[in-house]
Amino acid sequence: MKYYLSLVFSITFLQIAAQSELSLSPRWKFSLGDDPLWAEYGYNDTDWMSIAVDRIWEQQGYESYDGFAWYRLRFILPSSIKNAGTLRDSLLIYLGKINNFDQTYLNGHLIGANGFEATDALREDMSFIKAPTNYWDRKRCYKLPLNSPLIRWDAENVLAVRVYDEGGQGGMYTGDQSLRLTCLSDYLLVDFGREAFVFKEKNLVKNVFLKNVSSAYTLFGKFDLQVSHKNTGKDALEKELMFFLKPGEEQRIEVILPQQDHSLIVKYDVEIQRENFKLKFIEETPYILTPPVPDAPRIVGPSITGVRPGRPFLYTIPVTGKRPMKYWVERLPEGLLLDPNTGIISGKVDKAGEYKVVFHAFNESGHHSREFIIRVGDQICLTPPMGWNSWNCWGLSVDEEKVKASADMFVQKGLRDHGWTYINIDDGWEIHRDKDPKRDAEGNILTNEKFPDMKRLGDYIHSLGLKFGIYSSPGPLTCGQYTGSYGFELNDAKSFGRWGVDYLKYDWCFYDGLAKDTSHAERKKPYVVMRQALDQLERDIVYSLCQYGMSKVWRWGAEVGGNLWRTTGDITDTWESLREIGFSQVENQPYAKPGHWNDPDMLVVGYVGWGPHLHPSHLTPDEQYTHISLWCLLSAPLLIGCDLQSLGVFTLNLLTNDEVLALDQDPLGYQARQALVEGDIQVWVKELADGSQAFGIFNLGESTSHFTLSFEKIGLKSNGHLRDLWRQLAIGTYENWREFTIPAHGVVLMKVD
Numbered sequence: 124m125k126y127y128l129s130l131v132f133s134i135t136f137l138q139i140a141a142q143s144e145l146s147l148s149p150r151w152k153f154s155l156g157d158d159p160l161w162a163e164y165g166y167n168d169t170d171w172m173s174i175a176v177d178r179i180w181e182q183q184g185y186e187s188y189d190g191f192a193w194y195r196l197r198f199i200l201p202s203s204i205k206n207a208g209t210l211r212d213s214l215l216i217y218l219g220k221i222n223n224f225d226q227t228y229l230n231g232h233l234i235g236a237n238g239f240e241a242t243d244a245l246r247e248d249m250s251f252i253k254a255p256t257n258y259w260d261r262k263r264c265y266k267l268p269l270n271s272p273l274i275r276w277d278a279e280n281v282l283a284v285r286v287y288d289e290g291g292q293g294g295m296y297t298g299d300q301s302l303r304l305t306c307l308s309d310y311l312l313v314d315f316g317r318e319a320f321v322f323k324e325k326n327l328v329k330n331v332f333l334k335n336v337s338s339a340y341t342l343f344g345k346f347d348l349q350v351s352h353k354n355t356g357k358d359a360l361e362k363e364l365m366f367f368l369k370p371g372e373e374q375r376i377e378v379i380l381p382q383q384d385h386s387l388i389v390k391y392d393v394e395i396q397r398e399n400f401k402l403k404f405i406e407e408t409p410y411i412l413t414p415p416v417p418d419a420p421r422i423v424g425p426s427i428t429g430v431r432p433g434r435p436f437l438y439t440i441p442v443t444g445k446r447p448m449k450y451w452v453e454r455l456p457e458g459l460l461l462d463p464n465t466g467i468i469s470g471k472v473d474k475a476g477e478y479k480v481v482f483h484a485f486n487e488s489g490h491h492s493r494e495f496i497i498r499v500g501d502q503i504c505l506t507p508p509m510g511w512n513s514w515n516c517w518g519l520s521v522d523e524e525k526v527k528a529s530a531d532m533f534v535q536k537g538l539r540d541h542g543w544t545y546i547n548i549d550d551g552w553e554i555h556r557d558k559d560p561k562r563d564a565e566g567n568i569l570t571n572e573k574f575p576d577m578k579r580l581g582d583y584i585h586s587l588g589l590k591f592g593i594y595s596s597p598g599p600l601t602c603g604q605y606t607g608s609y610g611f612e613l614n615d616a617k618s619f620g621r622w623g624v625d626y627l628k629y630d631w632c633f634y635d636g637l638a639k640d641t642s643h644a645e646r647k648k649p650y651v652v653m654r655q656a657l658d659q660l661e662r663d664i665v666y667s668l669c670q671y672g673m674s675k676v677w678r679w680g681a682e683v684g685g686n687l688w689r690t691t692g693d694i695t696d697t698w699e700s701l702r703e704i705g706f707s708q709v710e711n712q713p714y715a716k717p718g719h720w721n722d723p724d725m726l727v728v729g730y731v732g733w734g735p736h737l738h739p740s741h742l743t744p745d746e747q748y749t750h751i752s753l754w755c756l757l758s759a760p761l762l763i764g765c766d767l768q769s770l771g772v773f774t775l776n777l778l779t780n781d782e783v784l785a786l787d788q789d790p791l792g793y794q795a796r797q798a799l800v801e802g803d804i805q806v807w808v809k810e811l812a813d814g815s816q817a818f819g820i821f822n823l824g825e826s827t828s829h830f831t832l833s834f835e836k837i838g839l840k841s842n843g844h845l846r847d848l849w850r851q852l853a854i855g856t857y858e859n860w861r862e863f864t865i866p867a868h869g870v871v872l873m874k875v876d
């Protein structure tokens with residue numbers, strides 16, 4: 124079946140089922156520790172503490188607690204809710220997301236674990252904590268047949284949730300706990316999220332799937348879509364389609380639409396005959412702002428790099444334009460060698476100093492030259508690192524092939540030409556805690572079967588002019604429950620040195636049990652130990668601390684030798700997560716500077732999923748523009764978190780706008796300040812090395828904003844020139860104020876000089 128619509132539309136997420144449901148209390152009873160009696164119906168929990176289930180326990184007085192804890196809730200289940208559904212077969216219990224693992228009991232009986240039915244394996248006491256660590260992002264829903272003897276109708280019931288968290292944040296945290304009966308629409312899978320729109324010539328194309336997942340019911344109904352312009356709210360189109368699906372059947376709807384220069388809002392209502400409610404989905408269409416690069420060479424990327432004397436140097440001159448390209452460097456310091464066909468500079472410089480060189484690039488369409496500084500001294504990481512990390516896409520399912528493919532994609536898709544450099548393996552390369560041996564007789568860490576030869580992998584990455592990153596944790600185990608570095612820090616640093624590692628992300632997991640208390644000294648300790656080990660190597664290694672911002676790490680991260688430090692918990696691909704993390708980077712602002720960066724976590728654009736199954740980012744296109752703009756204003760490390768093999772035109776476009784990336788790589792290293800908060804509007808201002816300024820106006824609200832910016836009021840120069848960085852377009856001179864139109868959750872990113 125084909126739909127040819129006259130206007131663009133894309134992505135989906137919001138599913139609202141308008142069914143009668145019973146919301147559960149936002150406050151439950153809570154106890155740290157573990158006792159099988161706490162599952163029991165009759166257990167007396169009146170003395171337990173009360174806890175909110177819409178936020179993690181760390182935010183409620185249990186800072187740094189890892190281990191077991193129980194949540195209990197008593198509630199009356201009225202039999203009247205049975206009348207709400209068209210089907211009378213099952214009861215659904217929604218518990219929201221839980222960080223990290225759960226076993227859930229109703230009236231003393233196990234009904235499920237980690238969002239799965241209670242199978243024998245999950246019944247086994249401890250097996251539930253061996254599941255993939257990304258279960259923190261999984262919505263828990265448990266299903267019971269309506270005639271189950273476990274359910275006590277019109278009487279008190281007890282839900283008891285046993286939670287285990289082994290590191291980082293813990294507990295129930297989304298606050299959307301409820302109960303309801305199944306309906307026919309629970310068997311209709313409306314899958315908009317499997318594919319993102321792809322750009323084909325002047326069109327956008329996407330498949331949407333309707334699947335009947337029941338084995339007994341036939342589903343038929345109406346699929347309705349309404350399209351409107353996001354910025355004006357004006358209607359664009361309306362269409363209706365009937366569907367009929369036998370048990371197990373799937374129907375594909377292909378949508379082909381012409382591209383636009385803004386998002387359209389697409390609303391889908393799916394109505395199943397015989398049921399008096401609709402499934403509602405909303406998505407926004409992608410649109411491209413970055414203009415195509417010219418054929419003639421253009422040297423981009425940072426204007427400076429730092430290396431220590433006598434340490435291996437590797438830098439690929441980032442140049443856009445038509446290939447083949449030839450390179451030449453004027454005044455290259457002694458010890459360095461340029462490959463004139465690839466632009467890769469390697470070698471070592473023994474003498475400290477500031478070497479001012481000139482890069483030249485030539486192709487059949489022209490020539491470009493640009494000054495560049497190689498600073499040989501005691502500081503590296505002079506601009507925020509730009510690269511790829513395996514975590515947000517592959518999670519623990521990462522392997523050598525996937526890492527090599529990412530390096531290849533950096534070259535083939537041209538990311539290297541825009542300055543993208545690091546290829547970083549996150550957790551999952553070490554030996555799992557259930558397997559032995561974990562180290563050799565000398566204490567050297569072993570890799571698992573997915574990484575047969577780290578040195579070979581490092582060499583491969585370097586041969587492409589890219590740099591190689593790895594991950595470890597100071598505890599005996601990593602967050603993914605693989606071998607950590609505790610007690611073997613020097614061995615591990617040496618292994619990293621042998622493998623040619625250029626970047627180390629060092630976590631915190633499983634160190635909680637080792638730290639004596641939560642003092643600054645104890646929080647710093649493991650990072651100092653690893654720093655000292657790294658200092659024994661004849662290699663520069665960018666040192667990235669990953670302890671989620673505990674004890675205001677930005678105040679002491681540089682002191683323990685960190686080049687960057689995570690300032691928050693893990694990011695996910697939702698607006699809530701992006702907003703919470705991105706717009707909270709205020710207090711740490713003065714601490715960012717060349718060599719030392721605040722890290723608000725990795726990028727969540729493109730196909731992500733924490734492995735092995737990926738989905739297009741749940742952020743709308745405007746939210747993705749906000750994400751990249753804000754991270755660049757913040758001088759944040761830019762680590763792409765998506766699968767590069769499925770990188771589409773829209774994502775590539777977001778990641779290769781040289782004027783936007785130049786903000787991030789500006790040598791002044793100034794982290795944008797939050798200059799104005801007015802209702803839903805925030806303006807962030809960044810000072811730049813050449814004396815110009817950049818600013819982003821962000822609209823955190825739910826509708827298009829027409830905002831008048833008064834330049835002087837927030838410390839921006841008045842009477843200058845304005846440049847739209849995403850469109851790479853001069854938009855003329857301005858005086859003291861100007862009105863801007865900013866889409867909901869979107870941004871206007873400008874430079875003034």
Ligand code: GAL
Pocket residue numbers: 256291514549550594601602603630631632669692693
């Ligand atoms: C988390 C960290 C993630 C990822 C993961 C690996 O603590 O924040 O970014 O590295 O560990 O298990």
